[in-house]
Amino acid sequence: MTQEILTYFQNKKYFRDRIEHIEEIPPRRARYSIEDPNLPAALSDYLDKNNIKLYTHQYKTLQSVRSGENVCITTPTSSGKTLSFTLPVLEDLTLNENDTALYLYPTKALANDQLKSILKVDEECELEINPAKYDGDTPKSERPKIKQTSRLILTNPYELHLILPWHKQWERFFRNLKYIIIDEAHQYRGVFGSNMALLIRRLKRICKFYGSDPQFIVSTATLANPQEFSEKLTGLNFKIIDENGAPSGRKYFIFYNPYKVASKNPSIHTDTQKLFKTYIENDMQTICFEISRKMAEVVALRSKKELQNTNLKLANQITAYRAGYTVDERKKIEDDLKNGKIRGIVTTNALELGINIGSLDSVMIAGYPGTLISTWQQAGRAGRKNQESIITLLAFQNPLDQYFMKHPKVFFNKTHEHAIIDLNNREILRGHLKCAAYENPIRYDEIENFGFDDEGVVFDEISDLEMEGILKYTHDVWKYDDEKLLKQDKTPNFEVNLSDVRSEPYKVFNGHQFLEEMSEKQAFREAHENAVLIHNGDTYLVREMDIANKRIYVKKVDLDYYTQALKEIDVKIVREEKNQKFNDITLSYGKLNVKEKYDRFNTIHYSKISSSKKLNLPPLNFKTQGFWFTIPYDIKEELKHEMGNTNIKFNDMFMGAMQGVVNIMLSVSPFHVMCDTYDLGGVTKNMHESTLNATIFIYDAFEDGVGLTKKAFKLFKDIIKMSYEMIHDCECSDGCPACIYTSQQQTDDKNLNKKATEFILKRLYEITKDA
Template sequence: VKEDLQTLCFTGSRKMAELVTLWAREDARLSSALLADSISVYRAGFLPEERRAIERQLKDGSMKGVVSTNALELGIDIGSLDAVLISGYPGTMMSTRQQAGRAGRKGGDALAILVAQGNPLDQYFMHHPGRFFSRSHEHAIIDPKNPYILSGHLLCAAAELPLNEETDRQYFGNLIEEHLHDLQSNDLLRKTSRGWVYSGRGRAAEAVSLDGMPGEAFRILCHGKLLETMDRGQVYREAHKGAIMLHQGETYVVNEMDLETHTIRVTETSVDYYTQPLKEVDLAILETLETKEFNGMKCAFGDVEVTEHFTGYKIKRRDTIIGIEPLLLPPLTFRTRAFWFVPPPQVEQSVNAADHDLAGGLHGAEHAIIALMPLHVMCDRWDVGGLSSSSFGNTGEPVIFVYDAYEGGIGLAEKAYEILPNLLTSAYELVRDCPCEDGCPSCIHSPKCGNDNQPLDKEATIHILKKICCETKKSGPASIHPVSEPASS
């Protein structure tokens, strides 16, 4: 920006977009206040008029620098830029190329730089650049039978043209009539002589959540002025009472969180710390759809129910915890799909014999597997969640779960289940080859861990994954057993 190159910086999260904007403005202000004012942030949650204004300024060249989430990746005409910075591998080659392609659309010289972060996937590519540059684009994974996804499509389709349950069955499947009546009972659709039409308030698209957690929109207010909107999941993570949140490069503290009126009240503040939520996850297996074995290791895929308990939040200054405060919030519960596996008994025995921490090893393996899922499945690590336990449920067996972080599931865990040996091998090589001693953000530490990355044991993680990978290679192809339907009485 100082060299008069119109620049777009992509980041992986809303909070990071706000932070990079804040830092860039502070640095630019040392040279020119005018230059600092020509740097802005762009992300979901802003009011429509705010987003349109930034888009116009980008297109006419008056905005010299913008920090954005993937909200500016495609679908919006912002003209041609001189340079693009990609802060961290976006998770897919498709996104990487799309973001890089925002620069140079006028046909002249342009610059695109990928700045790797310390997470496992970024570091994997930094150590294997040939694999990065030779990768082709991915194939999208989606489960069109997911009732939550299907309902959203029906809602938006009815807002454009009336739907007919008979003629439109070819597009939406045999469950279309059931979903139409469900939407009608929620006052979102009504049946007319022309067909089913949208009857909800506001735009239909605004009633559809894209982050996997359907729910009401919460309004973020500062002295009565609407700053932005968030869904319940985002509010629990970013706008709970006491949270420090960022908006347009400015810092706010959350003073009040009203779950009945869906209102969050904030005030401006100036602090040198930030907040990070603490979360505990419970998981229940609802139905096992398929099982398979790797020479004694039991693996399964099926429907699960996930319950997230937000128990408190950390107050941090850089990497130092300066306080922990409790939270009392209703749990978030959703049904989704997962794969899980139980290491063979000899793995647990050998870990204990080596005086390693079994729970820390399973937790580390869970993090490594999730971190490298985007290497094998078109997803982001934030699209999936995980749970590990050294003694799960009534069986008391050690187990690792990986689930879709979307209501109903979207096929990510299912695809990973299909290629589980390759995924486990990648995870093992990642942790084994990391030069750190006790675990770090490049191998088994996770930025999304609700347990503050505790417990973790790198040696136990290597031990578990090595044993599993060696055994699965010896055993050859897995034997797959679809679970039969229960006999009717």
């Protein structure tokens, strides 16, 4: 089947002309353990009955957990990680009738799916563990019984964050807690990861209070730094299990570029639909990952319509799948997909995680998902065991997608990214210290357990909270001030947003209907007055932005234009902590003060700016981390000579060239440090007051920073190399969205100049590569 479709693509000019590369990934044979696992009779019989033999990494995990070690399993998707950590947990709970276990999943859907598997084992083996899911969807009538009888509970970080203040109701569970499992742990990175790390430390405090000291089992996709990551996440030492004994079939990985051929209206969405339909018509069960809910629905709907006239049965076997569907709807789709009743499904990353949907013939990924981890997680949905499969990565017309199309070896040879967790964000620490004190008074000897490089920072934050009257020092402990609590209408746990640094979100309303929440920065960027806000594929016009009460009021309107806010950025160097010299280039890293002022917005109609209006928003000021480097005077003079006489003022050209460098670096850096483009900010200064030179700044776009640019500082040479290759390989003449133009950064791009940008990047590359 796979060979026939590959031959069809090679013979069909439309597809052949757009295929940049096909990588053949050889099959991998299963490696089973030959050791007897010596499991309790009920579990042993279950494995025999279901014809399950343990892979080498599953047996190794079993032995490591039995010996009392904290274990981090870092193997590819579909390698049987769930059985790896569930088997030793069920063994212990079978042998020790009081022990309990807590499973943490990043999403409710994943917890629902895993619960089904555990319930099946519990029922067939008559273990009487009473596994249960506990989250916001759990009926109130069932909650008391779960707290009293369940020995294995599945939940998510958001629910745990709200459970901890009520730990006395969970005394039985916490007193006997033997295992904490953190599944799909690679999701906890950046701001979410830093919050999760402090949430885990709060959980450990509660366990210690009740006399338990649980083992941790962390399960994650393949990472470059599993040891560092798991230790920062939990504050404990870990045994790493990274060998993979699971089999997989031969895979053909296609790089497909809709923009390779000059055509009137190239479109990734049109080509996604063509390929999706082609795979399904050739009897390949296919999952297509889209970047947005709207496009998932659109591609599924258009594919169904096209097939209704030619193959009605097949048309009825296509569906979309995304967040927002009811639990029953999602469950039916998952079951139908697993049973083969659905032949084609278009989804967001909602099905990227380990929900069991069986094995597929084809995976389509419409646009690079942002990280190699996500790409391989999605690709791993096809071709389990000995089954051949095809993965198709379609490129958007943005710099990183187009770079991979031209440099497939970089993609396939690149080790997986580092997952960054920074424990030194004082703003995040402050929120969790308030929560911890509210849950249980903080003792002085607990300060080191909060994981900061400098324990003095923790003490300083506690002292500040005491000075502000939030914490009260009494009987040798800091406790949350009861009088302060009475003045508030919510506990500190409701003030801390695990997905953001600045905790209080803006709420968006259409009349009395609540639509969504967003961070302050996103609100200023996308939901200022007269902005066009897109929600679930519908367009809304922002009527009012109430900054004092953090509320946004919108009206649903059909619009054929969109808006883009523009900002001015000012940056001051607070403290240089590291520096490195590359001949005349000085690269530095340290603390920065950033002021972002959204001062106007453009209305864009059919890709053209139709109007530009002023905004009256207060500036966003924050302290952060970042790196900066100078452009030597010699390069500036060489550029002036290189460009010769033009009608463009040289200073405008030079600033446009520097802005092009920033745009490309902001596109490239997420590949190296595993983050979203919006997690970083950048600005150029023709003559900065501290460096007395032309300077480019790249910074973490969060209060106090989360360690992203700290990692990027170390990889500066790699980032410059990739940036130069990206612009050098782009076939456009004057700059395009595949090189220097970007929709991510809200800065004025009117002076962008491809030739000047390429010249600067070439010189930077030549200087740094020889250093």
